[in-house]
Amino acid sequence: MFPRPIEQTRPLTQRLYTIALPIALILWLFPLLGVAMTSLRPASDLAQGNYFGMPSYIAFENYISVFRDSDLGSYMLNSLKVTIPTVIGAVALSCMTGFALGIYKFRSNLVVFFLFVAGNFIPFQILMVPVRDLTLTLGMYNSWTGLAMFHIAFQTGFCTLFMRNFIKALPFELIEAARVEGVSEIQIFWHIVLPLMKPAIAALSVLVFTFIWNDFFWATVLTTTKETQPITAGLSSLNGQWVAAWHLVSAGSILAALPPVLMFFLMQKHFIAGLTLGAVK
Structure with missing residues (x-):
């Protein structure tokens, strides 16, 4: 096998x-x-x-x-403005939704779980026009806030799948013992389940950080100016109208790839532990 x-x-x-x-x-x-x-x-x-x-x-x-003759520093700052809130928002929401779907047994549990997962199977090109129109209606078009809000909504489905399966593998006897002692559900989540989820949170944070930082499609669809564009969309501005400055584009690409690489190496121990936890007994 x-x-x-x-x-x-x-x-x-x-x-x-x-x-x-x-x-x-x-x-x-x-x-x-x-x-x-x-x-x-x-x-x-x-x-x-x-x-x-x-x-x-x-x-x-x-x-x-590439820093002196372009707005690369501004683009990298915009990427941080989008990526960090997205990681915090998506991971925080998925911890709560994963806890609810993994611990509580109610009639529509699988239906709700399927709705979270189903969004990941929709080709994102189909969502381009309605998402753009929605951000225009809400006044969030061409803003890092609107881009971050969309990424939080879109990434929560995958994160919920990850967290729900992780929580499902935890010993349910811990929850039952806490309930017998009269511990409230919020305290069970905060003091019992959440500390056990640290490896999963670290692994998921690295994955989401990499996904959002490297996103190019939505960065070009939902932002248009250098004040709001992330680094992936901003790199295209390093090309002139008639001549492509490939040496500057390449230098900018190397610099743009450093934050996810550094993030992985800083969190490597927790990342591997989160992915392999439960693989062996």
């Missing part, structure tokens, strides 16, 4: 695996390495058609120019 560990396979298979693994890794990292090299390539090399050769010199000033 499960793949055999590579150590238990034949020697020929192990040798082929040893050869294929670094080749696959290089192919997977090749686009990222290309972007990194372009970010350190001077504009004169690109003008001369030197796209893949060794750069004439290492242009570290590209990383300074």
Whole structure:
């Protein structure tokens, strides 16, 4: 049912695996390495058609120019304004909805749970026009508040699925023992269930942070100006009308990828614990 560990396979298979693994890794990292090299390539090399050769010199000033000659700092700040409230809002709501759907047994439990999950199966392109019209009606179009509110609403379904399944795996005897002692439901949630959810909260926070920070579609649909656009939409402004400043775009892309990477490494221990909790007894 499960793949055999590579150590238990034949020697020929192990040798082929040893050869294929670094080749696959290089192919997977090749686009990222290309972007990194372009970010350190001077504009004169690109003008001369030197796209893949060794750069004439290492242009570290590209990383300074992308801040000095563009609004990259403002775009990154806008991304933080959207991402952080979304992570807090979606995770907080999913903790409560996951607790309700995972602990309480009522007639429409599965129906409500299905409604949360069903939203994740709707192609987001279908929602483009109605969501844009809704933000215009509410006066939230072209604002980071409207973008954050939409992401909170859209991500809560996935987060509820994650949290409900996590809470469902907790020992129900803890809840019953607390109820016998006369503990209120709010105290059960706050003092018993929530502390046990810390690994799941950490893992979910990393996932949602990455999803929202890297979002490009809704950033371009719901925002239009540099005062509100996140980094993913703002990178396109680094291209001129006639000439594409690929060295600046590449430098901006590397800088834009750093926050999710740092977030993952800072939360790596809790992230892995949250994903693997319950895998073994």
